[in-house]
Amino acid sequence: MAKEPLPPAEAVVRLEDVTVAYGDRPALWDVDLEIPKGSLTAVVGPNGAGKTTLMKTMLGLLKPATGRIEILGESLAHSKGKVAFVPQRSSVDWDYPATVGDLALMGTHGSLPWWKPVGKEEKRRAREALEMVDLVGLADRPINQLSGGQQQRAFLARALSQDAPLLVLDEPFQGIDASTERAILDLFRNLRRMGRSLIVVHHDLHTVRDLFDFSVLLNVRVVAAGPTESTLNEENLRATYGPRLGLDPRRAPHGPYDGARP
Amino acid sequence: MTTPDGAVLFACIGAGLLYGLLGSITHLRRQSLRGDVLAHSAWPGVLVAFAITGEKSPVVLALGAFVFSAGFGLVITWLERLFPRLKGDGAHALLLSGSFALGSVVWSLMQRHMEGLGQAGLKSFLLGQAAAVQWPDAWTLLGASMLAGLFVYSFRRDISGILFDRDHAFLLGQPTLAVEWILDLFLALGVVCGLQVVGMVVLSALLVALPLAVRPHTKSFGTFVLASTMLGGAIGFVTPWLVIFLESSFGHPGKGIPTGPIFVVMATLVAIASLFGPRFNNKSVATGIGVRR
Ligand SMILES: Nc1ncnc2c1ncn2[C@@H]1O[C@H](COP(=O)(O)OP(=O)(O)OP(=O)(O)O)[C@@H](O)[C@H]1O
Ligand SMILES: [Mg+2]
Numbered sequence: 139m140a141k142e143p144l145p146p147a148e149a150v151v152r153l154e155d156v157t158v159a160y161g162d163r164p165a166l167w168d169v170d171l172e173i174p175k176g177s178l179t180a181v182v183g184p185n186g187a188g189k190t191t192l193m194k195t196m197l198g199l200l201k202p203a204t205g206r207i208e209i210l211g212e213s214l215a216h217s218k219g220k221v222a223f224v225p226q227r228s229s230v231d232w233d234y235p236a237t238v239g240d241l242a243l244m245g246t247h248g249s250l251p252w253w254k255p256v257g258k259e260e261k262r263r264a265r266e267a268l269e270m271v272d273l274v275g276l277a278d279r280p281i282n283q284l285s286g287g288q289q290q291r292a293f294l295a296r297a298l299s300q301d302a303p304l305l306v307l308d309e310p311f312q313g314i315d316a317s318t319e320r321a322i323l324d325l326f327r328n329l330r331r332m333g334r335s336l337i338v339v340h341h342d343l344h345t346v347r348d349l350f351d352f353s354v355l356l357n358v359r360v361v362a363a364g365p366t367e368s369t370l371n372e373e374n375l376r377a378t379y380g381p382r383l384g385l386d387p388r389r390a391p392h393g394p395y396d397g398a399r400p
Numbered sequence: 401m402t403t404p405d406g407a408v409l410f411a412c413i414g415a416g417l418l419y420g421l422l423g424s425i426t427h428l429r430r431q432s433l434r435g436d437v438l439a440h441s442a443w444p445g446v447l448v449a450f451a452i453t454g455e456k457s458p459v460v461l462a463l464g465a466f467v468f469s470a471g472f473g474l475v476i477t478w479l480e481r482l483f484p485r486l487k488g489d490g491a492h493a494l495l496l497s498g499s500f501a502l503g504s505v506v507w508s509l510m511q512r513h514m515e516g517l518g519q520a521g522l523k524s525f526l527l528g529q530a531a532a533v534q535w536p537d538a539w540t541l542l543g544a545s546m547l548a549g550l551f552v553y554s555f556r557r558d559i560s561g562i563l564f565d566r567d568h569a570f571l572l573g574q575p576t577l578a579v580e581w582i583l584d585l586f587l588a589l590g591v592v593c594g595l596q597v598v599g600m601v602v603l604s605a606l607l608v609a610l611p612l613a614v615r616p617h618t619k620s621f622g623t624f625v626l627a628s629t630m631l632g633g634a635i636g637f638v639t640p641w642l643v644i645f646l647e648s649s650f651g652h653p654g655k656g657i658p659t660g661p662i663f664v665v666m667a668t669l670v671a672i673a674s675l676f677g678p679r680f681n682n683k684s685v686a687t688g689i690g691v692r693r
Contacts, residue, residue, distance in 0.1 A: 199567055218573030230565045234428065235615070235624040244564070247557045248572030256557075280619040296568070 148175040148211070150304055150335040151196055156205030158188070158195050165191040167358050169205070173337060178330040180346040180366070181339045183356035184379050189339045190226050192356060193308050197223055210304060219248035222297035226308035226339070232282050232289065239277035241292045242267050245299035267299035270325055272318065286313040294322065305329070308339045323349055346370060402648075404640035407535045412636035412663065414541025415598050419606040420632025421548055422590045424625045425583055427611035428563045433492035434476065435607035438591045439600035441472035441499035446595070447506045462592050469588040472499055477584065528599030528660035537597045544593045545629075548586045552625060555579060560621035602660035606632065606667055613671035616679050635670065639663045 149172040158166040165188040173179050181189050194200040196207055198214040209217035222245065236244075242264035243256060250260060268274045271291040276284070284292060290313055297305060311319045326336055327349060340346055346353060346366065353369045355361040355378040362374040419435075426434050442465035449464020450456065472495060479491040486494070552559060561569040562576050570576050594603050614627035639662055646657050 197571060199570070218571065221571060223568065223571055225567065228565070231428075231430065234564045235618055235621055236560070236564060237619055240560075240620055244561055244568070247561055248574065250557065252555055252558060300572070 149173060149208070150175040150177070150210055151337065152208040153196060154206045156195060156202045156207065158191050158200060158202045164203075164358065166195065166202075169360050171354065171360055171363055173335070173354070173363075174352060175210075175335055176330065176333055177335055177352040178326055178350050179335070179337045179352040179354060180350040181337060181354045181356060182341065182343065182346060182370075182378070183361075187357045187378075189356055190308055193223070193306055193337070193339065197221060197306060219300075220302055221304045221306055222300040222302035224293050224297045224305075224307040224310050226312070228293065232284075234281065236281050237278050238268070238273055238281060238284070238288075238292050238295075239264065241281060242273075242277070242295040242299050245296040246301075248300065263299045263301060264295070267295040270298055271295045271322065287315060287318070290314055291318065303334055305334060305336045306338075307336070309341065310338065311340070343370065343375070402644055404644055405533070407538045408533050408659065409637070409640045410535075410538035411533045411541055411597050412639050412659065413633050414538055414543075414545055414636070415594050415603075415606070415663075416610075416632030416634070416636025416639075417629050418541055418545035418548065418590050418594065418632070419598075419603060420610040420629040421545060421552065421625065422587050423607035423609075423632075424611040424614075424628035425552070425559070425563070426587065426607060427615070427628075428621075428624075429583075430489070431492065432608050433489045433496060434473070435587060435591065436604040437476065437492050437495050437499060438469040438473055438588055439595070439604045440496060440503065442466075442469045442591055442595050443503035443600055444468055444499065444506050447503060447510060451506070451510055458596065461596070465595055466588060466592045468499075469591050470585070473584050473588055528594075528597050528602055528658070533597050540593050541597065544590055548590065549629065551582065551586065556622060556625075559583070564621075598663075599660045602664050605664040609664070609667040609671045610635075613667065613674045616674060631670065632667075635663065635666050639666060642666070 151171065151173040153169050153171040156166060156169040156171075157164060169192065181192065183189050191200060195202050196209065198207075198217070207214055210220055243260060245267065246256070246260040246263050250256065265274065265277075268277055271294045273288065273291050273295055276288065281289065281292060290310070294307075294310060297307070310322070314322070323345065326338070330336060330351075338350070340350070347370055350366050352364070353366040354363045355369065355374050357378050361378045362369050422435065426432060445464040445466070445468025446461045447464075448468070449461050452464075453460050476491045476495060479494070480486050483491075558569070558574045558579055561572065561574050562579050566576055591600075591603060598606070610632045611624070611628045614624060614631055618624040618627050639659060643657050643659050643662050646662070650657070
């Protein structure tokens with residue numbers, strides 16, 4: 139019995155023919171991608187596959203050579219403030235005079251016109267965000283006195299306090315201990331249940347299989363994208379990572395090993 | 401003991417406030433040298449303006465200084481965009497000695513071809529000339545510091561967000577380019593306002609020393625900027641009194657003690673003392689988030 143084709147779900151991110159290059163070396167090649175609204179999406183692929191490039195491009199931090207990008211059904215120019223982003227490696231100055239609380243508040247600043255002082259509502263959102271990442275106790279600590287994992291959690295708090303409908307996180311669990319990671323993954327699922335969309339670059343394929351409902355397999359091109367159950371299979375993974383599954387990122391998806399496939 | 405001249409006193413306070421404020425911003429942008437470059441490039445600007453017009457009116461000279469300062473500022477920004485590796489102090493260091501050398505070249509050329517340069521008072525642009533300060537100079541400096549203060553206060557969240565993490569500010573929809581442009585403009589204007597009174601050497605030293613002095617004791621953007629500004633004002637207030645005291649103790653008649661260098665020495669001493677001294681990390685809870693309800 140053939141299934142009725144479902145009406146196309148609303149896309150939170152839509153990319154058409156997007157190609158991005160550093161100099162003359164392409165990092166993303168002809169990417170067509172639609173990520174459904176309200177999904178918890180994992181982006182996986184070997185080092186250098188272009189995951190970070192993809193995140194930055196769809197946020198407008200990098201200009202693609204070609205292609206069109208839509209966020210939440212609108213052009214990039216209109217998406218300001220509606221996307222919260224946690225970068226993989228931040229180039230910020232950790233000596234900056236700011237406390238953890240200041241950082242958490244920064245997420246709320248986009249929704250506040252310049253003539254209004256920070257009010258109860260903003261403080262509540264910042265405090266809730268700090269509670270989510272378990273940093274309330276350090277709210278008054280200067281950010282240059284944080285451990286690496288605490289810095290990462292502070293950045294997560296800044297993204298969470300933004301109350302954005304879409305969260306984009308590039309390897310958010312770097313340097314974060316296992317129990318905090320589990321707590322934050324639970325938090326992600328809760329956010330998804332509340333109708334938010336999340337796009338997470340994540341390397342642990344087991345958690346992806348267990349917790350993420352949509353997956354994008356990337357290696358310069360989009361190898362596969364779809365519901366995790368049907369997408370994260372042996373064949374696609376091999377096409378993404380090469381035959382030794384993730385151990386050899388230098389192999390191109392259709393490199394010399396292709397012929398050796400059964 | 402005599403009291404300092406009112407215009408000198410208020411010009412010093414104004415300069416302290418202005419360069420404390422602008423210095424705190426350049427400090428956070430990791431552009432400590434930027435003020436230096438803008439000040440140094442104002443020097444050839446003044447000379448060229450004088451050479452072209454043959455006039456010594458403050459407006460003409462200030463215009464020349466501003467054009468050159470702002471021009472060099474644009475060159476820095478442009479170089480940094482083109483070569484990200486120059487971010488931080490690279491581009492500044494590159495242009496710093498270049499702009500001063502340019503000034504010196506113009507200076508020697510002009511001395512050869514123009515008469516009466518010695519009386520032109522152009523040298524005061526190096527170390528300032530507090531003795532000749534008039535009330536309009538004081539009002540200019542105080543006014544500029546008020547204006548800059550008003551802007552920084554009004555847009556404190558945008559400014560602090562942009563200076564801390566430009567990408568994040570951009571995604572929030574904060575006006576990154578506009579704010580950066582206006583801050584650049586304020587710095588160029590600020591440099592020009594104080595150039596003749598304070599002198600470019602003094603001015604760039606203040607831009608560096610004042611924020612450095614307060615950084616160890618502040619942990620939020622607001623307190624840092626405010627403390628740097630206030631410290632500048634305070635040292636500006638003390639300096640003229642100190643100059644009078646030194647003159648009455650050690651001065652020779654007719655040979656005054658220059659105000660600008662005393663200002664810088666004070667600021668530098670405070671900065672060094674504060675780096676080695678105890679830390680007053682303010683316990684004040686700026687955000688109030690950590691407080692249990
Ligand atoms: N600033 C840059 N200049 C030049 N090339 C770059 C730059 N950033 C990334 N690249 C190249 O683009 C490709 C994609 O990089 P990207 O950072 O997107 O990979 P990634 O999938 O995020 O990798 P990882 O898992 O290590 O984070 C890589 O080959 C990298 O060498
Ligand atoms: Mg990456």
